[in-house]
Structures are given as C-alpha cells and as structure tokens.
Amino acid sequence: MKKQAVLIGSFNRARALAKSLNSKGYHVTIIYNNYEKCKILAEIEEVTVIYGEETKPFVLEDANIKDADIAIALTSKDEDNLIICELCKKKFNVKKTISVLNDPLKTDFFYKMGVDSVICEVNAITNIIEQQAIYEGIVTMIPTGEGRISIVEVPILIGSPAVGKKLWEINLPKDVIIGCIIRGEESKIPRGDTRILSGDKLILISANKQEIYAIKELTGQI
C-alpha cells in the first residue's frame, strides 16, 4: 500500500508539497477550509481533497487520518497547527507529525507538546537570506539540527591561504571540523596530515555559527 500523507491548511504550500510528495510515491490528502480553493486543489492528480474546518476532529476523521503515516500542519496560525498535531498524536495515533511555526520562541514548547518535527519559517528564511547575502558565490551552506549546525561546502581557490597546508597547520575554530575533501572525481576523509590543494572542495561541519571564521581562515575572503 502507498504511504499516506495528510496536509492540513495553506493553499500554496499544500499545492506545492502535494505535487512533490506525489512524485515520491505518497498518497496525499489535503484538508482546506475554502470551498473554491478546494476545487482548484482537487485538480491535482491523485490527490484527495477534504473541505472543512481544519482543527475539528471530525474533519480530520473524514480525511482518514488514522491511516496516515505523516500529518503536516501548514496553517498560518501557530495555535491551530499545535492543536492539529496534538489531535493527530493523541486521538488518531499518527506516527509522525510535522508543524510549521511562525514564532521561533515556541519551538521548544511545540516539541514538548509532542510534535515530532517543528519547522520554524522565520529561522529557515533568515538562514537562507543570510547564506545568500554573506556567502553568495563562495560557498553552499545547509543548516541542520534546527539551525544550530551547518554543513558548508567551501571551494579552495588558487591563492587561498590554506593551499599547500596540512590540516593540523590550519588554525580552525574549535567547533568546526573538515569532514571531507572533494578533489576532482575522488572524495577523501582527511586526516591531520592531509594537505589541502587548490581546486579542492572542503565539506565543513560547524556548530554555533563558527563556519564564518573557518571560511575566513581557509579562503581569506569575507
């Protein structure tokens, strides 16, 4: 049987997410509270659309949420998302619940109330903007662990201060390690005596926003 995903609220997000989950082999059900918009959502192939108030238990029941593998609360109201996730967990025993959240201060509270995964939009967007503004063109950065940890790809160009040095000669911040070196076609896990060459791409894992100092140390830029 196909895996079941239920998306609750938000027309645009639900539409985009439904298409991508569909292509990953999920059967998608969308719950939305506007009849006209529901009609548009129903035009997406292989999607079930339920029209109704998102936080009412009987509406969730209509969407067969008991059989869902994953429930994603996307509404614009934090309180609605929380109640949806709690209903899914406590009443319908859904295995995994995901909620979007506007107020970053409530992240811990949401986890405490049993939501499996909390996505804070403000944090996510600030991270992306930060990356675009500060590191654009130099590095690719993937935030993870609720934004506390970053995985960063740093290309080493000719003339970078790190070229020709062994790893233990580089003065990296304490919270940063070089996890991998990509050199042409091969990728190697470096040791202390591995030498960095120009043209290498380094994959850094960094905690506590220390990557910026590491990038400075390695490339001399920023």
Add this chain to the structure above:
Amino acid sequence: MKVVKNRKMAYTLIIGCGRLGSSLANELSDRNSDVLIIDRDKDAFRKLAPSYGGLTLTGDATDFNILSIAHIKKVTTIIATTDSDNTNIMLAQIAKTIFNINRVIIRLFDPDRLCVYNDMGIETISPLLLSIKEIETRIDIDKETINEKASGFDR
C-alpha cells in the same frame, strides 16, 4: 500586629477582553483582587467598568515577551476567554507546561477536542455543556410538576 509575609498574593491574569473576560475582570477588581487583563485590541478595554482598578496590557498573549511583561511567573490563576478555542488551549498548555501555573481555567465553545488537554489538569468551562445541563434540569423539573399534577388527578 502580625504581618503575614509569606502569603502569596492572589494575582489573576485574564486573557481576552470580550464580554466574559471584561465582566470577570470587573468582578474581581470589585473584590479588591489583583487583576491584569490582556487583549490584542486596545479598544476592547472600553468594555471595562470606569471603576475597574486592575491593569490592562495590549498585545498577543501567546507571545512569550508579552507574558513576561505580564509577570506571568507571579500569576496564581490564568483565565483564558479569547474567542478562539485553539488559542485558549495553547495558552493553557503554555501556562501549565512552561510556567507551572496552578490554576488554569479556559472557556471552550467546542468540547470536542477533549483528548488534547485531558491529562493536563486544565479546568474548562463550556457554554454548550452548561446550557445542556441547565435545560435538562429545567425539563426534569417540568416533568416532575407534570407528574405531580397527573398523580393529583388520579386521586
């Protein structure tokens, strides 16, 4: 004269200055109890009586910054009376789990989401359930009087 120092002062926080919230605030203030009422809309405070002696605070009560301005750590009772059930439930859960507030009372229009807050020690007031109960007792009283009359005829 003996001064009791350690007695914790009763301090009630009311969230939502609608008809219920404002009436409660007036009532508690008349009894000389410490009250703070929060509402998103400044104009809502017009519902308070001119004699209201408590505090008002404009802002979103689900915002932790507003709650800390309201000195939530000193609060003894929270009453959430906003018009959104979900907001009231979330406020109650924040009060219980994060600030460990003893008495949390919320008004709920729809008692359907019981399982969400059931095991948390939150006191709920539902106008629907209260009305049903009240109407049922009145019907029962009617029945009794009808029965009494009927048995009177028998004699």
